[in-house]
Amino acid sequence: MILTYHRVLERPDPLLPSEPDAERFTAQMEVLATLCAVLPLPEAARRLQEGTLPAAAVCITFDDGYRNNLDVAAPVLRRYSLPATVFVVQSAIESGIMWNDLLIEAMRQATAAMDLSMVGLGSVALPPLADRAPLVTKLLEAFKYRSLQQRWDDARELYQRVAAAPPPRLMLNECELHCLVRAGIDVGGHTVNHPILATLTEDEARGEIADGADWLERATGRRPTSFAYPNGRPGRDFHAAHMRIAREAKFKLAVSTEWSCATRESNPFALPRVSFCDSPASRLAWQVTRSYLASWYRLR
Numbered sequence: 001m002i003l004t005y006h007r008v009l010e011r012p013d014p015l016l017p018s019e020p021d022a023e024r025f026t027a028q029m030e031v032l033a034t035l036c037a038v039l040p041l042p043e044a045a046r047r048l049q050e051g052t053l054p055a056a057a058v059c060i061t062f063d064d065g066y067r068n069n070l071d072v073a074a075p076v077l078r079r080y081s082l083p084a085t086v087f088v089v090q091s092a093i094e095s096g097i098m099w100n101d102l103l104i105e106a107m108r109q110a111t112a113a114m115d116l117s118m119v120g121l122g123s124v125a126l127p128p129l130a131d132r133a134p135l136v137t138k139l140l141e142a143f144k145y146r147s148l149q150q151r152w153d154d155a156r157e158l159y160q161r162v163a164a165a166p167p168p169r170l171m172l173n174e175c176e177l178h179c180l181v182r183a184g185i186d187v188g189g190h191t192v193n194h195p196i197l198a199t200l201t202e203d204e205a206r207g208e209i210a211d212g213a214d215w216l217e218r219a220t221g222r223r224p225t226s227f228a229y230p231n232g233r234p235g236r237d238f239h240a241a242h243m244r245i246a247r248e249a250k251f252k253l254a255v256s257t258e259w260s261c262a263t264r265e266s267n268p269f270a271l272p273r274v275s276f277c278d279s280p281a282s283r284l285a286w287q288v289t290r291s292y293l294a295s296w297y298r299l300r
């Protein structure tokens with residue numbers, strides 16, 4: 001079973017209610033360390049094919065390359081000796097923030113009202129910060145399937161309208177990427193710009209996947225072997241051609257966001273994942289067990 005995380009927050013954030021804070025993440029990792037066999041993703045993918053996975057095998061992955069993966073999550077992983085993979089977006093490392101976080105930071109800084117007519121929402125009276133999360137979700141959905149350039153242009157415009165200071169750096173920088181590698185964390189590819197690959201031509205998709213891998217190899221000194229498709233829904237966000245391109249770029253495995261346990265029948269270039277990142281630790285053991293049982297019944 002491959003678990004997906006994005007951020008691990010220092011403290012709870014009302015605009016990111018589904019992201020775990022350090023306390024919740026620590027309790028979750030304690031459950032996994034106690035009850036599961038947590039393996040590095042490349043090793044688990046190989047042993048899945050060989051049929052040598054131990055019982056209750058689990059992998060931990062983080063998408064996008066947030067700085068708090070190093071500052072907050074890595075010390076917890078080290079405490080419990082748990083391996084993990086962080087999938088990194090090249091442009092996010094270079095710019096310090098992703099378009100979706102720029103929107104979230106705009107919503108954080110806005111005061112009474114916000115003109116969201118660019119996404120058809122009109123002028124919106126803003127509730128207090130603690131109640132803005134549903135509006136953030138609506139805004140992100142309205143942006144998601146626009147072209148890359150338009151997402152960035154509109155997110156920048158919204159941010160600049162409400163904020164006086166430059167946006168904060170939320171992503172790892174190259175130096176911190178090295179720290180992650182030195183901490184023994186597997187760093188995987190997640191494209192150059194985090195596009196929905198299915199919306200690109202095959203040449204553009206090849207550039208996103210292969211150029212991102214080449215950049216990562218230069219930045220870390222290691223060829224990445226794990227890849228995650230942006231947004232990751234098989235048949236909608238990526239297709240067979242993208243699986244072939246990932247293989248040609250020398251990745252050994254790729255993960256999707258299809259909600260399921262990986263089994264021996266899974267394609268190594270479309271390994272499904274699950275996410276329980278907002279679950280209290282007291283429910284995590286049951287959720288992991290239930291997912292295993294569901295996949296076992298499916299196979300019978």
Ligand SMILES: [Zn+2]
Pocket residue numbers: 063064190194230231
């Ligand atoms: Zn992502």
